[in-house]
Amino acid sequence: MIKSIVVSLALAFAAVSAAQAAGDAAAGKAKSSSCAGCHGATGVSSNPMYPNLAGQQAAYLEKAIKDYKTGARKDAMMQGMVGALSDADIANLAAFYNSSK
Numbered sequence: 001m002i003k004s005i006v007v008s009l010a011l012a013f014a015a016v017s018a019a020q021a022a023g024d025a026a027a028g029k030a031k032s033s034s035c036a037g038c039h040g041a042t043g044v045s046s047n048p049m050y051p052n053l054a055g056q057q058a059a060y061l062e063k064a065i066k067d068y069k070t071g072a073r074k075d076a077m078m079q080g081m082v083g084a085l086s087d088a089d090i091a092n093l094a095a096f097y098n099s100s101k
């Protein structure tokens with residue numbers, strides 16, 4: 001009995017975190033204007049120094065942005081870009097670039 005409650009709670013939490021991980025690509029596009037100068041309007045960069053983001057895995061993009069924010073990943077340019085982004089902004093941006101070609 002207790003075991004099945006624990007299992008169903010675990011499943012419920014897994015479902016909730018999966019739902020949160022799926023960002024809103026349209027909201028991400030709206031937020032991406034400050035990124036476009038370097039990463040391109042659709043996440044395809046015209047400058048060889050800036051990485052393409054289009055089509056990249058959303059979970060990877062989300063982790064990269066969060067790592068710049070915490071300082072776990074260091075880059076002077078990116079550090080200045082991500083400080084004001086909320087977790088929802090980050091998920092939305094990740095969904096936008098993931099869905100972009």
Ligand code: HEC
Nearest residue numbers: 034035037038049050051061064065074075077078081093
């Ligand atoms: C001034 C130019 C510039 C702007 C503006 C900029 N970036 Fe970046 N971005 C970079 C550079 C340069 C790198 C590579 C840094 C490194 O080597 O870690 C990068 C890396 C990234 C990465 C990691 C890519 C990978 O393949 O690991 C992500 C994700 C990213 N940027 C997202 C964004 C988002 C979202 C915005 C807007 C909020 C943004 N960037 C704005 C220059 C910029």
